[in-house]
Amino acid sequence: MVLLSALVLATLGLAVRHNGAAGAFPLIAFFIFQSMGTQAKTLPRLAFAIGGGIFCTLLVFAGAKQISTWMVDVPKYFWRVGAMYDIAGTSYQEKKYLFSAEIFSGNSLEDVDKLYSPRSVLPLESGVQIHTLPGQPVKQGKSFDVRELKVSLNQRLFSNWVEAIVHHPRAYLKHRYDVFVSLVTRSPWGLWAPVWESIVPNDLGMVDRPLTKSAYFDDVRSLASQQSVIFVPLLYLTLCAIAFIPTLIFGLRFHNDALLLASALYGSGLAHMAGLFFVVHTADFRYSHWMIVATTLGTGFVLLESARAIWKFAVLGSSAIIFKEKWLHKSGHLEN
Secondary structure, eight states: OHHHHHHHHHHHHHHHOGGGHHHHHHHHHHHHHHHTOSSSOHHHHHHHHHHHHHHHHHHHHHHHHHHHHHHOSSOOOTHHHHHHHHHHHHHHHHTSOOOOTTTSOSOOHHHHHHHOOTTBSHHHHHSBOTTOOTTSOOOBOOOOOOOOOSSOHHHHHHHHHHHHHHHOHHHHHHHHHHHHHHHHSOOTTOOSOSSOOOBOOOTTSOOOBOOOOSHHHHHHHHHTSTTOOTTOHHHHHHHHHHHHHHHHHHHHHTTOHHHHHHHHHHHHHHHHHHHHHHHOOBOOGGGGHHHHHHHHHHHHHHHHHHHHHHHHHHHHHHHHHHHHHHHHHHTTSSOO
């Protein structure tokens, strides 16, 4: 029943965020591992949980996609933005124009040099380099718009995307690395924002909301300042990487459910960010949110188990001392 509930929740979650599939896998594998009981041997049980986790994650992903299909009237191919961004980033690193003239017209390598930024794809879409550092001029170029071809647009764009990656893998990985670094570290551009200062109205129905003034928001803004590290994703990502293996080993060795759950949460955070390495196209704080939540929860379980172990050791140690004193007194080794 617990596993079924986890799969239902994972399906609903992935229906909202398909890029959460990688993060869902470790948690699903954990629930499968726990549902098998403790009678089976650990390694076969773990192998089955990993295999079952992969199968169930793919099943959940397919179910989530179907739910999205039922709910969406006009599909939006957001992967096109990622494909365009990767082609631009690879072109920028390679110093070679790699866009297909059949899909993109009127652009040049000069536009790529002016508009590409590892902070986001937005300058390429808007035609204005909005991520310039203080004191630098704002560059402008021709925006990169995907032409609405009548036939096989997705196929041709996908082919252009794959061709750029396959022929220039080092430049592609350098572009992806730079984007990922901007996602998880403090950026002087300040694009990713854990605190919204205000809301600008738009055509989607959002109304104007000015800067919120209160003691609470002042404290949160202080924590999000350049001097604080509490909202820097790299801190949590490093903790995930360090704690994942030890919690898994000790959880398996001592059959500790809390440590195994902590390991699953750490693994979920790592897998989620590993997936983002290849797909994220905006260095936005919200993409790291699940990893931060998972790391915090996992660390909470570890601290609780550590406190429980220390308490148990202290109680057992005290009991042993009391027992020894009573035995010595009873046997006459201690005087009244």
